[in-house]
Amino acid sequence: xxxxxxxxxxxxxxxxxxxxxxxxxxxxxxxxxxxxxxxxxxxxxxxxxxxxxxxxxxxxxxxxxxxxxxxxxxxxxxxxxxxxxxxxxxxxxxxxxxxxxxxxxxxxxxxxxxxxxxxxxxxxxxxxxxxxxxxxxxxxxxxxxxxxxxxxxxxxxxxxxxxxxxxxxxxxxxxxxxxxxxxxxxxxxxxxxxxxxxxxxxxxxxxxxxxxxxxxxxxxxxxxxxxxxxxxxxxxxxxxxxxxxxxxxxxxxxxxxxxxxxxxxxxxxxxxxxxxxxxxxxxxxxxxxxxxxxxxxxxxxxxxxxxxxxxxxxxxxxxxxxxxxxxxxxxxxxxxxxxxxxxxxxx
Numbered sequence: 001x002x003x004x005x006x007x008x009x010x011x012x013x014x015x016x017x018x019x020x021x022x023x024x025x026x027x028x029x030x031x032x033x034x035x036x037x038x039x040x041x042x043x044x045x046x047x048x049x050x051x052x053x054x055x056x057x058x059x060x061x062x063x064x065x066x067x068x069x070x071x072x073x074x075x076x077x078x079x080x081x082x083x084x085x086x087x088x089x090x091x092x093x094x095x096x097x098x099x100x101x102x103x104x105x106x107x108x109x110x111x112x113x114x115x116x117x118x119x120x121x122x123x124x125x126x127x128x129x130x131x132x133x134x135x136x137x138x139x140x141x142x143x144x145x146x147x148x149x150x151x152x153x154x155x156x157x158x159x160x161x162x163x164x165x166x167x168x169x170x171x172x173x174x175x176x177x178x179x180x181x182x183x184x185x186x187x188x189x190x191x192x193x194x195x196x197x198x199x200x201x202x203x204x205x206x207x208x209x210x211x212x213x214x215x216x217x218x219x220x221x222x223x224x225x226x227x228x229x230x231x232x233x234x235x236x237x238x239x240x241x242x243x244x245x246x247x248x249x250x251x252x253x254x255x256x257x258x259x260x261x262x263x264x265x266x267x268x269x270x271x272x273x274x275x276x277x278x279x280x281x282x283x284x285x286x287x288x289x290x291x292x293x294x295x296x297x298x299x300x301x302x303x304x305x306x307x308x309x310x311x312x313x314x315x316x317x318x319x320x321x322x323x324x325x326x327x328x329x330x331x332x333x334x335x336x337x338x339x340x341x342x343x344x345x346x347x
Contacts, residue, residue, distance in 0.1 A: 039073040040099045040315065045089055047104040047130055048081040051223065052252055052283045053303060054104060054129065060307035061102075072311075083107040090117055098123065100314040105130045108192065112137035115144055124317035128310045131193050138336045143317050146337040147309045151197035154299045157344045158198065158278045159205020161297040162245055165276055166211055173276045173296075175244045181211050184235060185218035186228050186248035186257060195249045198280060202247050216243050221253040228256030236264060245276040251286040251298055254279030258294055267294045282345040290347040297346040305340055313338065 044061060046054050058076060065074050075098070079086035083106040093101070094117055101123055103114060111132040118125055119141050127138065128147040138144045165173045166181060174181065188195030199218075206213050216239050221228040228248065236243065248254035254277050261267045267274050274293070279286055282300035289295035313323045324331070329338045 039071055040318065041097065042072060042074050042100045042102060042311070042314065043077065043093050043096065043098040044074050045077045045079060045086060045093070045101065045103045047079055047106055049076075049078040051081075052285070053250070053281045053301065056283065056303035057104075057129070057306050060304045061311065063304075064307060064311055072315075079104075079106050081106060083110065086110075087113075090114060094118070099318050101125045102310050102314060103127055105132065108133045112140075115141045119143075124314050126310045126314045126317075128306065133191075133193065135334045135336060139334070144336070145313055145317070145323055147306065147313060148337065148339060149194075149301055149342060150339045151194040152201045153342050154194075154280050154301075155198040155201030155203075156205045157299045157342055158247055158280065158297075159202040159209075161278050161344060161346060162202075162206060162247070162276060163209040163211065165296060166209075173244055175275075176242075179212060181206065181213045181244055182216050182242055183213065183245040183247055184216050184232070184239075184243045186221040186232070186246060186253040187218060188221070188223050188249040188253075190220060198249045199247070202278075221248065221256070223250050223252055225252045225256035225259075228253035229260045230256075232257040232260035233263065236260060243275060245278070245296075248277065248279045251279035251281040251283045254295060254298070255285060255289065258289060262294075269293060280342075282343075287345065287347070290345065297344065300343040300345040302340065302343075309338060309340060 044058070046058060049055060049058070061074050065072055077089045079089060086106045101118060103125065105111070105114070105127060108130055111127065111134065115125060115137055122143060124143045125141070126145050126147060131148050132138060132146060135146070138146055162173070162181070165171050185199055187199055203213070217235055219231045219235065221231060232246065246254070246257045248257055257277050258267050261275055265273055267277070276296040278296050279298045280301065282298040286295060286298045290297055309329060312327055313329070316323050316325050331337060332339055
């Protein structure tokens with residue numbers, strides 16, 4: 001009798017295990033069917049919708065969605081330049097069913113925290129534009145990558161624009177004819193890698209060209225037009241027209257500087273009353289100012305190429321393909337970062 005009961009128990013266990021396996025296969029089959037019939041879901045967490053360059057990247061991602069209707073669905077989230085808001089967004093996204101996360105960090109030190117939120121679920125994470133302070137966190141997760149630019153290259157190109165203006169007798173920016181280029185720096189946020197390197201290498205380009213230079217002042221503009229306008233308004237009066245050039249780490253600050261100068265009658269079209277202002281991004285408004293002779297130049301960062309790169313790499317990782325499959329991109333020495341090229345923009 002006991003033997004018979006044992007046989008029944010064993011048969012019951014075998015039946016239940018088989019049923020569980022069947023259900024798992026059934027669920028997996030349903031998931032695969034869902035994937036075949038539904039769009040790839042991409043959550044895009046942005047630094048700030050108001051940032052002009054980031055807004056252009058967003059527009060280009062929307063265009064990718066329009067060109068791939070039914071194949072991809074982007075969900076956009078605005079961190080409003082606030083890390084607390086970005087943390088709340090990420091916390092909510094932990095419960096979402098997404099396939100890929102594209103993230104434009106507010107706090108560039110928060111990389112590991114972001115990875116820790118999604119690593120266990122195996123979600124591909126593509127960081128972009130705002131470079132993480134360290135690549136170690138990205139290296140710790142096989143499905144994490146960074147797409148950005150080479151800030152040193154941007155700074156060098158800014159410096160080259162000023163070198164060419166300095167050497168051109170027709171457009172010489174040596175306003176007081178003392179043989180020294182006197183400049184002001186409009187910097188991005190404190191401790192931001194890109195801001196630091198853009199500043200450093202713009203100055204190195206001037207020094208390498210053999211130009212005698214003197215930094216009149218440096219001020220934090222936090223990438224913001226309004227703050228740059230306020231700071232340059234005060235500095236222009238303080239330094240009594242001694243500033244001959246303004247090197248801004250991005251176009252928003254460059255435009256703010258130009259608006260401040262125009263208040264004092266500069267950069268309005270009179271070639272005798274112009275201060276050379278250079279920026280980075282070559283956003284449409286900056287391009288117009290350059291064409292009209294109000295701004296010396298900028299460094300073009302292509303938002304359409306950025307959108308294409310982060311989407312393509314994210315999709316490759318999601319599909320289990322090599323991240324750079326069917327692209328012309330290359331990893332830098334870290335093996336985890338792609339650097340998109342800059343171009344000089346002088347109209």
